[in-house]
Amino acid sequence: MTDHMPDDLSAVGRDLRAYTDELRPQHAIVKNIAGEWVLLRHAEVVAAALDHERFSSAVSRYLQVPNGLDGDEHSRYRALIDKYLTPAALAPFVPEFERIAAELVSSLPRSGTVIDAVHDIGAVFAVRAQFAWLGWPQALEAQLLEWMQQNHAATRSGEQAQTAAAAEHFDTIIRSVLAIEPTANEALTVTQQLCQEKIDGRLLSEAELVSILRNWTGGDLGSMALCIGVLVAYLITEQAHNPELLQQLRQASNKELELFIDEVLRLDNPFISNRRVTTCPVHIAGRDIPKGARVKLNWTSANRDSRVFAENSFKPKQHAANNLVYGIGKHVCPGRTLATWQLRIALQALLQGIDSIKQAPNLALEREVAPVGGYHFVPIVVS
Numbered sequence: 550m551t552d553h554m555p556d557d558l559s560a561v562g563r564d565l566r567a568y569t570d571e572l573r574p575q576h577a578i579v580k581n582i583a584g585e586w587v588l589l590r591h592a593e594v595v596a597a598a599l600d601h602e603r604f605s606s607a608v609s610r611y612l613q614v615p616n617g618l619d620g621d622e623h624s625r626y627r628a629l630i631d632k633y634l635t636p637a638a639l640a641p642f643v644p645e646f647e648r649i650a651a652e653l654v655s656s657l658p659r660s661g662t663v664i665d666a667v668h669d670i671g672a673v674f675a676v677r678a679q680f681a682w683l684g685w686p687q688a689l690e691a692q693l694l695e696w697m698q699q700n701h702a703a704t705r706s707g708e709q710a711q712t713a714a715a716a717e718h719f720d721t722i723i724r725s726v727l728a729i730e731p732t733a734n735e736a737l738t739v740t741q742q743l744c745q746e747k748i749d750g751r752l753l754s755e756a757e758l759v760s761i762l763r764n765w766t767g768g769d770l771g772s773m774a775l776c777i778g779v780l781v782a783y784l785i786t787e788q789a790h791n792p793e794l795l796q797q798l799r800q801a802s803n804k805e806l807e808l809f810i811d812e813v814l815r816l817d818n819p820f821i822s823n824r825r826v827t828t829c830p831v832h833i834a835g836r837d838i839p840k841g842a843r844v845k846l847n848w849t850s851a852n853r854d855s856r857v858f859a860e861n862s863f864k865p866k867q868h869a870a871n872n873l874v875y876g877i878g879k880h881v882c883p884g885r886t887l888a889t890w891q892l893r894i895a896l897q898a899l900l901q902g903i904d905s906i907k908q909a910p911n912l913a914l915e916r917e918v919a920p921v922g923g924y925h926f927v928p929i930v931v932s
């Protein structure tokens with residue numbers, strides 16, 4: 550066991566997965582340069598995620614609803630949020646998601662122009678689909694896309710001042726949405742419904758609303774864009790081994806495609822980790838960790854653990870039950886259905902709307918750098 554081993558690499562171009570793949574056989578846990586204990590294997594990541602008593606989610610000094618809450622308080626907010634994200638609540642939005650995806654694909658340039666799958670497809674689709682769900686005005690689309698770039702740059706820089714500026718910019722966007730009054734005779738948007746929600750007999754405060762909406766947009770739009778980048782990267786590289794891949798996927802059922810997407814993301818999970826803090830001394834992965842220790846559950850590494858996923862083979866059905874892309878335990882992603890449907894709809898629109906999708910000649914795919922996973926740049930041409 551080596552202490553003070555970084556789990557994050559800042560060397561541009563280094564595939565973070567390769568690094569944790571190297572560490573994992575020898576180390577179930579490493580301490581990174583920030584002093585955080587990073588769990589790398591499936592068994593320990595699952596154990597910590599399920600141990601809500603000893604591994605608290607109250608890791609931030611900022612209000613985080615519901616991800617920074619524990620115990621009953623977390624359950625009450627979670628019940629409020631979950632009802633917006635059930636299959637029944639989301640089903641009415643599917644035709645609109647399909648329309649947005651088809652329109653985006655049909656607008657992609659065909660004449661050999663290079664398209665970046667992460668930004669030109671992933672980010673744009675994620676923002677438009679989420680706006681349609683939340684009922685946000687189209688006029689804000691450009692501002693949100695700009696914010697995504699700003700937030701991304703801030704995360705990559707690790708600079709607190711940049712991160713604070715991005716957070717403030719985002720809160721300003723959300724407050725402008727909250728100020729929009731419902732229109733008479735029109736159904737309330739999801740955002741307006743949320744504004745009328747009560748907790749403990751009172752309306753949600755503005756700070757709580759901002760936090761919830763930040764969770765539903767801020768972090769997740771970036772993850773969705775990265776996921777689309779990972780999926781498209783898989784399509785263009787895998788066709789070298791399987792020239793029939795696009796045709797096979799065109800014939801797959803919704804369920805089969807969703808399993809396929811989950812398995813691609815399991816092997817290259819761009820949503821790398823979540824944090825916890827120990828509430829008492831804990832013995833885990835052969836180490837004694839003190840109370841108050843900061844712990845990271847590295848989903849990306851756990852998802853590639855060969856103790857669970859035989860030699861990292863591609864087996865969508867067999868691996869589904871142990872897949873940790875959306876987490877596990879009380880904090881498991883409530884947006885899983887929404888994310889899965891949106892990713893499937895985006896992929897179907899691409900498969901149906903184009904004949905071929907290839908890596909752009911003479912341009913390399915660029916990996917993201919820690920703490921973000923997936924790709925920064927996936928250059929493609931479509932016809």
Ligand code: HEM
Pocket residue numbers: 598606614615616617627764765766769772773776820823824848873874875876877879880881882883884885887888
């Ligand atoms: C592909 C995209 C997504 C990925 C990979 C992802 C992944 C995750 C993971 C791993 C967690 C567990 C966090 C933890 O244990 O601390 C989580 C939590 C969460 N996710 Fe997602 N997510 C995605 C999309 C979404 C979407 C679209 C939404 C909502 C619209 C959403 C809302 C949330 C919320 C609110 C939590 C906190 C839940 C809690 O603390 O109880 N996610 N997500």
